[in-house]
Amino acid sequence: MIAIINYGLGNLTSIQNMCRRLGLEAVITDDPQIISDASKLILPGVGHFKRGMENLHRSGLKPLLDDLVLEKKKPILGICLGAQLMTKHSQEGDVDGLGWVDASTVRFDQSKDNSMKVPHMGWSEIAITSQNPLWSDLPAEPRFYFVHTYHFLFSEQEEVSATCYHSYDFACAFKKNNIYGTQFHPEKSHKFGMRILENFNKL
Amino acid sequence: MGRIRIIPVLLLDKGGLYKTVNFKNPIYIGDPINSVKIFNEKEADELLLLDYRASIEKRGPNFAKIAEIAGEAFMPMAYGGGIRTLDEAKQVFDSGFEKVVLNSILFDDLSLVQKIGATYGAQAVVGCIDFKQNLFGGKRVYGLSGSKKSSYTPLQWAKKLEDSGVGEIMINSIEKDGTWGGYSLDVISEVSHSVKIPVIACGGAGSSDDLKAAVKAGASAVAAGSLFVFQKKGMGVLISFPSALQIRI
Numbered sequence: 001m002i003a004i005i006n007y008g009l010g011n012l013t014s015i016q017n018m019c020r021r022l023g024l025e026a027v028i029t030d031d032p033q034i035i036s037d038a039s040k041l042i043l044p045g046v047g048h049f050k051r052g053m054e055n056l057h058r059s060g061l062k063p064l065l066d067d068l069v070l071e072k073k074k075p076i077l078g079i080c081l082g083a084q085l086m087t088k089h090s091q092e093g094d095v096d097g098l099g100w101v102d103a104s105t106v107r108f109d110q111s112k113d114n115s116m117k118v119p120h121m122g123w124s125e126i127a128i129t130s131q132n133p134l135w136s137d138l139p140a141e142p143r144f145y146f147v148h149t150y151h152f153l154f155s156e157q158e159e160v161s162a163t164c165y166h167s168y169d170f171a172c173a174f175k176k177n178n179i180y181g182t183q184f185h186p187e188k189s190h191k192f193g194m195r196i197l198e199n200f201n202k203l
Numbered sequence: 204m205g206r207i208r209i210i211p212v213l214l215l216d217k218g219g220l221y222k223t224v225n226f227k228n229p230i231y232i233g234d235p236i237n238s239v240k241i242f243n244e245k246e247a248d249e250l251l252l253l254d255y256r257a258s259i260e261k262r263g264p265n266f267a268k269i270a271e272i273a274g275e276a277f278m279p280m281a282y283g284g285g286i287r288t289l290d291e292a293k294q295v296f297d298s299g300f301e302k303v304v305l306n307s308i309l310f311d312d313l314s315l316v317q318k319i320g321a322t323y324g325a326q327a328v329v330g331c332i333d334f335k336q337n338l339f340g341g342k343r344v345y346g347l348s349g350s351k352k353s354s355y356t357p358l359q360w361a362k363k364l365e366d367s368g369v370g371e372i373m374i375n376s377i378e379k380d381g382t383w384g385g386y387s388l389d390v391i392s393e394v395s396h397s398v399k400i401p402v403i404a405c406g407g408a409g410s411s412d413d414l415k416a417a418v419k420a421g422a423s424a425v426a427a428g429s430l431f432v433f434q435k436k437g438m439g440v441l442i443s444f445p446s447a448l449q450i451r452i
Contacts, residue, residue: 013299119326122208147326188279
């Protein structure tokens with residue numbers, strides 16, 4: 001069973017809707033027991049980084065998640081803000097994140113291209129930079145829906161699993177051990193996203 | 204350039220979908236759930252659902268209906284119509300929508316943009332600008348489904364909406380709505396080149412060339428109603444969406 005972690009922000013219903021369509025058992029929950037019992041975790045999120053961390057702290061779920069993810073190695077998929085929260089720090093609100101991966105979250109650098117529109121919004125093709133089970137059997141020319149103003153910045157490139165281009169190349173997905181993150185929204189990306197959620201469920 | 208983001212616009216009223224001409228004379232299109240399922244199969248980029256009579260009839264969103272519609276959609280969804288408070292916006296997001304579209308309320312309460320943006324992020328708020336041109340060529344923005352004239356030009360209002368914190372601006376020509384005659388490219392160009400946020404062109408698309416022309420004029424995305432719900436101008440209902448090949452530029 002997949003636990004979609006409810007910390008008061010984000011696209012929870014959409015993820016559950018797609019899981020239901022795929023016949024995957026998924027519950028939206030903030031119950032520590034259900035989260036502990038789940039075989040997989042999804043950390044969703046749409047919104048402000050600072051608000052996201054505040055909500056995680058306030059919910060009391062942070063120590064539990066640290067234990068399940070870092071010690072018990074339960075597979076977890078962060079989506080959009082949920083993935084950004086896994087980094088060490090974000091420029092959005094200048095606050096520290098969960099620090100599970102060796103990256104920070106930074107704003108798109110509009111000084112690099114005057115005509116660059118931010119947020120980066122819409123469908124983009126991704127370039128897979130390192131293989132992992134999430135990418136298996138993806139349909140050709142995989143494209144995903146993005147909507148974000150901030151992106152991951154990794155110090156260790158081997159944790160980056162895909163990049164995307166918006167005026168410049170940026171890391172759009174990562175994998176570190178049992179920890180997966182995507183900047184894009186699989187739950188809103190038709191057959192491409194369905195494949196990723198199915199692959200995640202099979203881990 | 205890469206892919207153009209193409210957004211079918213679906214007009215919701217009393218549980219059914221309709222299409223208007225110049226914001227008038229609604230023609231019944233069909234059941235929203237069926238239409239959304241077809242757009243899933245055709246892998247539409249994004250859908251925009253507007254309960255276009257809500258504000259003028261002083262109604263809030265039909266939460267049960269829109270949640271049912273979003274539950275069938277595996278693509279990004281935006282909803283507009285009758286949202287007047289943060290709590291109403293929250294209910295829309297909780298039903299599975301990524302974005303809310305604000306229009307009439309913004310003439311009374313621009314601060315709603317910040318309130319929603321603080322929780323859901325600026326990218327979740329689309330400011331919709333409906334405009335008309337008068338006999339002398341002057342352009343003015345209208346609220347309440349084109350029935351209430353404001354003193355703003357589209358450019359002035361776009362700047363104001365950008366300052367208020369919307370993540371995206373949709374610019375919709377009332378005169379072009381449902382006409383298949385092409386977008387108002389001059390306004391789209393003027394607005395897109397004056398703001399730093401994405402602009403969605405809407406109103407008048409009749410062919411894939413029109414979509415490309417709007418992107419050339421500066422639009423970041425293109426929206427259309429008739430083009431995706433009718434076979435041709437004046438002909439019957441046919442839900443369609445261009446393939447990836449047709450829309451590359």
